[in-house]
Amino acid sequence: MPPLTSPETPPVLAAETRHAVSIVLNGKPRTGHAHPRLLLSDFLRHELGAHGTRVGCEHGVCGACTVRIDGVAARACLTLAVQADGRRIDTVEGLAEANEGRMTALQEAFRRHHALQCGFCTAGILMSLTDYLGRNPKPTEEELRDMLSGHLCRCTGYAGIVRAVMEVTGQTMKEVSHV
């Protein structure tokens, strides 16, 4: 136990103990238990049963596990569950829940434009986009592709994703370039 001087600092969370972690998941308060080493991605899936968030590379490269932490898109695999304590976490399940149980315009556009095939990357991309489009409501194709570089999709070649976002942001495009 390291020497601590101020009473405001909470005690050290011991490695071998599961500690209570409370988050607001898609608007609802939820509490689970986590060892300090548990990743937020695994906490969401295994402890809270929110399986919409996918787990891919677990080192921040693929983007599948992207969620919103206090509104900001971030990798759940590069965040510890205990770090998320007290935070608001939004995952893909929350999109339709907040839209009277129907898919959002962005999700509908994804379906129309075949912006997914296997769907493994989709949850992460949707969570990135909901944050990103809030800050940049009409991205250029170049800006959008720059943001999408934080996600790996091995099915679509990204063309359908770009088309879907362009449509939902009220932009038209003649031709989507293929990378």
Place this chain on the structure above:
Amino acid sequence: MKPASFDYLRPATVADALAALAAGGDDARVIAGGQSLMPMLNMRLVQPRLLIDLGRLEELRTLRAEDGWLTVGAAVTQAEVLARPTLAREVPLLAAALPWVGHFQTRNRGTLCGSVAHADPSAETPLCLVATGGEVVLRNLRRRRTVPAADFFLGPLTTVKAADEIVECVRFPLARPGSGHAFREQSMRHGDFAITACAATVDERSANLGVGGMADRPTLRSWPLVDGGLPPDLDDALNAFAWDLGGDDDQHATARYRRDLVRRIGRTVLEEALSCRR
């Protein structure tokens, strides 16, 4: 791909964090944004006994320009610095380089100080800190010391920071009137680690090129301007610099390709920096 076990502490003050770090010794590590450390924890390349989370410390959220320096605290994210409206005027090189740091989603949590403490030789923030002549402010329980960026980095993931110190903040000198800045890099995919990164600054007297991803740390070389322009023998000078940097072959690129990048991107950014002086 899961971290090994560790104790976790979220201190309420920097003093508490430093006390815990001093007591923990080499077995303790600090985390802020975690975008460099978490992958290493997940891959078990580092296995601390105690993880001390600086991420919520208000004391480390300093982001201000005064007395000729932009000071960025340890808990300030790359996204927050990039969103600063005055950044392009204050530290234009950083404004040009930050969009190359990771991805939108990792910049939202990653910090500048964390990248500097991590000291990846190909990372953009350490390169900018060296290229602008910045400083690293280190703090332990007893004292605070300031180290010039040029003396801070010792090699891959190795710095002069002692085990009981944290990087409290980094300081970039504010750009002087009449200076120009440019940044470019080559990587496998935008946002990936740079194969080679080039940061150029040009002032009234000299052209300066910092290179990352070649040597074991970000490296800077300067040449005097000739008649207000780049030296006429710049190609030879860049070639010599590229060879001196001594890049290695790895799975991403050959040393020969890296030297070529220094010659080509180096010239491009130097010309760009010269032309955008104001």
